[in-house]
Amino acid sequence: xxxxxxxxxxxxxxxxxxxxxxxxxxxxxxxxxxxxxxxxxxxxxxxxxxxxxxxxxxxxxxxxxxxxxxxxxxxxxxxxxxxxxxxxxxxxxxxxxxxxxxxxxxxxxxxxxxxxxxxxxxxxxxxxxxxxxxxxxxxxxxxxxxxxxxxxxxxxxxxxxxxxxxxxxxxxxxxxxxxxxxxxxxxxxxxxxxxxxxxxxxxxxxxxxxxxxxxxxxxxxxxxxxxxxxxxxxxxxxxxxxxxxxxxxxxxxxxxxxxxxxxxxxxxxxxxxxxxxxxxxxxxxxxxxxxxxxxxxxxxxxxxxxxxxxxxxxxxxxxxxxxxxxxxxxxxxxxxxxxxxxxxxxxxxxxxxxxxx
Amino acid sequence: xxxxxxxxxxxxxxxxxxxxxxxxxxxxxxxxxxxxxxxxxxxxxxxxxxxxxxxxxxxxxxxxxxxxxxxxxxxxxxxxxxxxxxxxxxxxxxxxxxxxxxxxxxxxxxxxxxxxxxxxxxxxxxxxxxxxxxxxxxxxxxxxxxxxxxxxxxxxxxxxxxxxxxxxxxxxxxxxxxxxxxxxxxxxxxxxxxxxxxxxxxxxxxxxxxxxxxxxxxxxxxxxxxxxxxxxxxxxxxxxxxxxxxxxxxxxxxxxxxxxxxxxxxxxxxxxxxxxxxxxxxxxxxxxxxxxxxxxxxxxxxxxxxxxxxxxxxxxxxxxxxxxxxxxxxxxxxxxxxxxxxxxxxxxxxxxxxxxxxxxxxxxxxxxxxxxxxxxxxxxxxxxxxxxxxxxxxxxxxxxxxxxxxxxxxxxxx
Numbered sequence: 080x081x082x083x084x085x086x087x088x089x090x091x092x093x094x095x096x097x098x099x100x101x102x103x104x105x106x107x108x109x110x111x112x113x114x115x116x117x118x119x120x121x122x123x124x125x126x127x128x129x130x131x132x133x134x135x136x137x138x139x140x141x142x143x144x145x146x147x148x149x150x151x152x153x154x155x156x157x158x159x160x161x162x163x164x165x166x167x168x169x170x171x172x173x174x175x176x177x178x179x180x181x182x183x184x185x186x187x188x189x190x191x192x193x194x195x196x197x198x199x200x201x202x203x204x205x206x207x208x209x210x211x212x213x214x215x216x217x218x219x220x221x222x223x224x225x226x227x228x229x230x231x232x233x234x235x236x237x238x239x240x241x242x243x244x245x246x247x248x249x250x251x252x253x254x255x256x257x258x259x260x261x262x263x264x265x266x267x268x269x270x271x272x273x274x275x276x277x278x279x280x281x282x283x284x285x286x287x288x289x290x291x292x293x294x295x296x297x298x299x300x301x302x303x304x305x306x307x308x309x310x311x312x313x314x315x316x317x318x319x320x321x322x323x324x325x326x327x328x329x330x331x332x333x334x335x336x337x338x339x340x341x342x343x344x345x346x347x348x349x350x351x352x353x354x355x356x357x358x359x360x361x362x363x364x365x366x367x368x369x370x371x372x373x374x375x376x377x378x379x380x381x382x383x384x385x386x387x388x389x390x391x392x393x394x395x396x397x398x399x400x401x402x403x404x405x406x407x408x409x410x411x412x413x414x415x416x417x418x419x420x421x422x423x424x425x426x427x428x429x430x431x432x433x434x435x436x
Numbered sequence: 437x438x439x440x441x442x443x444x445x446x447x448x449x450x451x452x453x454x455x456x457x458x459x460x461x462x463x464x465x466x467x468x469x470x471x472x473x474x475x476x477x478x479x480x481x482x483x484x485x486x487x488x489x490x491x492x493x494x495x496x497x498x499x500x501x502x503x504x505x506x507x508x509x510x511x512x513x514x515x516x517x518x519x520x521x522x523x524x525x526x527x528x529x530x531x532x533x534x535x536x537x538x539x540x541x542x543x544x545x546x547x548x549x550x551x552x553x554x555x556x557x558x559x560x561x562x563x564x565x566x567x568x569x570x571x572x573x574x575x576x577x578x579x580x581x582x583x584x585x586x587x588x589x590x591x592x593x594x595x596x597x598x599x600x601x602x603x604x605x606x607x608x609x610x611x612x613x614x615x616x617x618x619x620x621x622x623x624x625x626x627x628x629x630x631x632x633x634x635x636x637x638x639x640x641x642x643x644x645x646x647x648x649x650x651x652x653x654x655x656x657x658x659x660x661x662x663x664x665x666x667x668x669x670x671x672x673x674x675x676x677x678x679x680x681x682x683x684x685x686x687x688x689x690x691x692x693x694x695x696x697x698x699x700x701x702x703x704x705x706x707x708x709x710x711x712x713x714x715x716x717x718x719x720x721x722x723x724x725x726x727x728x729x730x731x732x733x734x735x736x737x738x739x740x741x742x743x744x745x746x747x748x749x750x751x752x753x754x755x756x757x758x759x760x761x762x763x764x765x766x767x768x769x770x771x772x773x774x775x776x777x778x779x780x781x782x783x784x785x786x787x788x789x790x791x792x793x794x795x796x797x798x799x800x801x802x803x804x805x806x807x808x809x810x811x812x813x814x815x816x817x818x819x820x821x822x823x824x825x826x827x828x829x830x831x832x833x834x835x836x837x838x839x840x841x842x843x844x845x846x847x848x849x850x
Binding site for chain 1: 471472507509510514515516517519520521523524526527528539540543544546547548551562564576577621622623624626627629630850
């Protein structure tokens with residue numbers, strides 16, 4: 080089936096293998112490869128501003144995919160994802176400065192450390208769910224955040240921690256341009272891994288736990304194991320994202336890894352589409368670009384003769400903040416299944432054109 | 437299809453901005469401000485000060501004829517937006533210096549600024565920004581391109597502690613006075629915690645375990661009771677805004693007998709107005725005089741204020757005046773840079789080291805005399821100590837003392 084260029088009308092799959100492919104058609108595979116190739120060549124035309132936005136999308140995207148695995152695929156909830164992201168950032172910096180482990184190894188190690196912490200805080204998931212679980216993970220947010228402020232040996236306390244740039248064979252990835260490739264590689268790698276995870280036995284177990292935990296248990300899926308594993312994988316992704324963030328900035332401060340960050344991650348996966356890998360990325364792109372686009376519109380006002388006075392620009396700044404909230408609400412009303420769903424509809428529209436039914 | 441429309445307008449918005457116009461002879465100064473985020477309470481007046489000063493400089497000949505292009509971005513205290521704005525200015529606008537704001541953005545940009553050789557003038561006064569070469573072994577991250585106008589949080593707290601020691605003697609207090617740090621467990625209130633406790637111990641204080649209160653307003657009666665039971669005589673407040681108001685009110689209800697001393701962001705007329713009766717002999721530091729004070733430099737500050745308030749009636753907080761000072765130090769170092777090889781980041785940094793006991797022209801009596809050197813970014817080592825009283829709505833602020841701290845080597849960078 081996977082050799083077909085277009086998807087046939089109706090689902091005719093004759094083997095599990097066909098049901099499990101990452102790329103449903105050869106066109107999708109080709110487009111994906113081309114997009115990655117284009118992304119590799121993009122720095123030739125993009126300036127530092129776009130590169131930094133892309134890098135932001137990468138590290139936030141990796142962490143958001145983790146949250147989507149937990150929330151969208153396993154049906155659990157976490158309000159502590161921002162703290163796990165921060166833990167990964169500090170852990171990687173700490174491993175590098177305290178044990179002199181090269182940064183390239185620190186990043187995955189930080190992922191595993193965060194995974195351990197995430198599983199510890201995910202333990203209540205074995206017994207509670209829904210709103211109760213949300214509050215239990217909220218505790219993780221506050222405990223870890225407080226830990227950052229106090230644990231001088233780990234996070235440097237008030238003065239923060241230093242994170243060396245990625246160094247590979249003597250080459251320092253300390254500019255936007257060089258770090259762009261690290262970010263791109265990490266993004267592609269982690270997303271392919273995420274896709275593959277969902278095709279595996281474990282991934283299907285996650286979905287089973289989400290859809291009907293009782294049936295899943297009757298079928299022999301160990302609920303506790305998979306709930307905990309889901310927390311672990313989700314934190315692993317958060318840790319990797321956080322570690323990339325740390326080595327990009329070169330400096331980690333306990334500021335920023337607040338409950339707002341956790342909620343922003345939730346907003347990303349909800350806007351992108353719960354239970355969709357590509358939707359996650361769409362949600363992240365949307366949430367990163369929205370304030371920038373609104374900001375640039377405020378910036379444009381400065382070039383108009385009446386817009387360059389503080390009253391107008393300040394007013395617009397407030398409108399900008401409100402607009403972000405407004406857009407999110409509109410999305411929840413008109414697109415509750417996220418951008419991934421809308422993307423599917425757009426594709427269907429063109430596929431069936433002009434005979435949409 | 438409105439998704440496609442949205443996408444189209446997104447792309448259009450981005451490309452339009454990239455085509456920003458540049459004036460003939462101009463340099464760009466970025467300005468990050470928090471006017472709608474968690475620190476907006478003091479972020480707004482400070483940002484107004486910076487912006488009005490930039491506008492005034494342009495209206496009066498710029499930097500010896502060079503116009504300052506500037507853009508104010510309200511990043512709402514969000515680090516990712518601060519980084520994106522910084523990168524945008526750097527790659528598109530040829531930025532030569534930046535006026536920053538709080539702990540969050542300043543710390544996130546330390547390494548970028550050092551790498552890009554771009555001076556950042558922040559309103560984050562953390563002590564660890566003052567060690568540009570990492571001379572103190574305690575300094576984790578040297579911040580060679582970071583400057584700020586004012587005493588560091590640690591130095592201001594040391595000044596307050598010094599005042600408290602004198603006050604204790606003057607009052608004829610017996611035994612060791614007790615000192616407590618009050619603030620959230622957060623980099624900003626924590627910045628002076630250790631340094632200040634160390635100096636307090638040195639001066640013979642009995643330092644109590646710190647009391648944690650949230651950055652957000654709330655009911656802090658429990659914390660006030662623990663302050664009361666520990667018998668704290670002097671309490672340093674590390675928070676700002678609503679949290680400070682709540683603390684004063686809660687402690688007034690509980691009836692603590694404690695001498696509050698706050699950090700520079702925790703004391704101004706708006707706070708006293710809102711906190712009400714609890715404000716009794718509230719001690720706070722400033723780096724500038726107040727709006728109503730009669731010093732020569734205030735004439736210029738009032739002219740600058742007219743840039744956004746034509747009537748000249750709006751009373752400005754001392755945070756506003758500090759914003760003006762920060763901008764004017766940058767302006768004069770740019771003037772030096774222009775005369776010595778052109779306005780570039782490294783030259784502006786060099787310009788900061790040229791003068792000793794430096795007061796920007798026209799701001800005499802407003803900005804304290806500052807000295808920056810390549811090894812020591814503690815520009816100001818003076819702390820003006822003021823006392824605020826509520827008196828049933830008639831807010832009275834009077835100067836208590838001026839403390840000059842020695843530039844001790846072991847205090848550099850923390």
